[in-house]
Amino acid sequence: MTDAGGRGGRHGRSPLTLAILTAIGVALIAAFVSLGVWQLQRRVWKLDLIATVEARLHAPPVAAPPSAGQADAYRRVTIEGRFLNDRETFVQAVTERGPGFWVLTPLLGPDFTILVNRGFVPAEKRQDHSRADAPVRVTGLIRVSEPGGAFLRSNDPVADRWYSRDVAAIAKAKRLGPVAPYFIDADATPNPGGYPVGGLTVVAFRNSHLSYALTWFALAILTVVGVVILWRRGRA
Numbered sequence: 001m002t003d004a005g006g007r008g009g010r011h012g013r014s015p016l017t018l019a020i021l022t023a024i025g026v027a028l029i030a031a032f033v034s035l036g037v038w039q040l041q042r043r044v045w046k047l048d049l050i051a052t053v054e055a056r057l058h059a060p061p062v063a064a065p066p067s068a069g070q071a072d073a074y075r076r077v078t079i080e081g082r083f084l085n086d087r088e089t090f091v092q093a094v095t096e097r098g099p100g101f102w103v104l105t106p107l108l109g110p111d112f113t114i115l116v117n118r119g120f121v122p123a124e125k126r127q128d129h130s131r132a133d134a135p136v137r138v139t140g141l142i143r144v145s146e147p148g149g150a151f152l153r154s155n156d157p158v159a160d161r162w163y164s165r166d167v168a169a170i171a172k173a174k175r176l177g178p179v180a181p182y183f184i185d186a187d188a189t190p191n192p193g194g195y196p197v198g199g200l201t202v203v204a205f206r207n208s209h210l211s212y213a214l215t216w217f218a219l220a221i222l223t224v225v226g227v228v229i230l231w232r233r234g235r236a
Helices: 002-011 015-057 167-173 209-234
Strands: 076-083 089-095 098-108 113-122 136-144 182-186
Touching (some): 113 167
Parallel strands (some): 113 182
Antiparallel strands (some): 136 182
């Protein structure tokens, strides 16, 4: 009797404790399963986004609209106008060609002004690159404004130091007046002299949702096993 009582004291749990631990386990299982299902839903959304963007990248260009947002990102557009070369902005960049700058130049179109990322220039070409004075036709991709700056580096309009392509801030600093709320990444059409180099837009979407979902489901299964073991030991 003494040994049996000792074993019960060592391994058994009170009904209240067992109920509380079970409730916690069930809550964790529900949370893990919900997170797994959410990641699967995110995966479907991400695959649809990738397919949509791929279709846009290969579609014929359309006339650039006066306004566009996130839902229009990476749509191919075209616009004619004249570059305001005296208002260009250099935004620090790191590309497959190394460090340097994006050259953002306002383009005065027939109906509105829009910032065009003409492409990349290395630091030594910052002032030595082509600047078209004649009317031009630009074809490229709609890109969403990048407000604020980059990681740990804020844009400094007063010092004319830029780390992100913040359309509103650049327009204000360069006194452009009303501009389209997005910018265009110019395509790879060569510029005289070779710079700026366009067509360097990186279109990549991280898609790890399936691995995340499997992780959450695995945690749910492990928690189920833990609850079963808890019950077996609790009732021993």
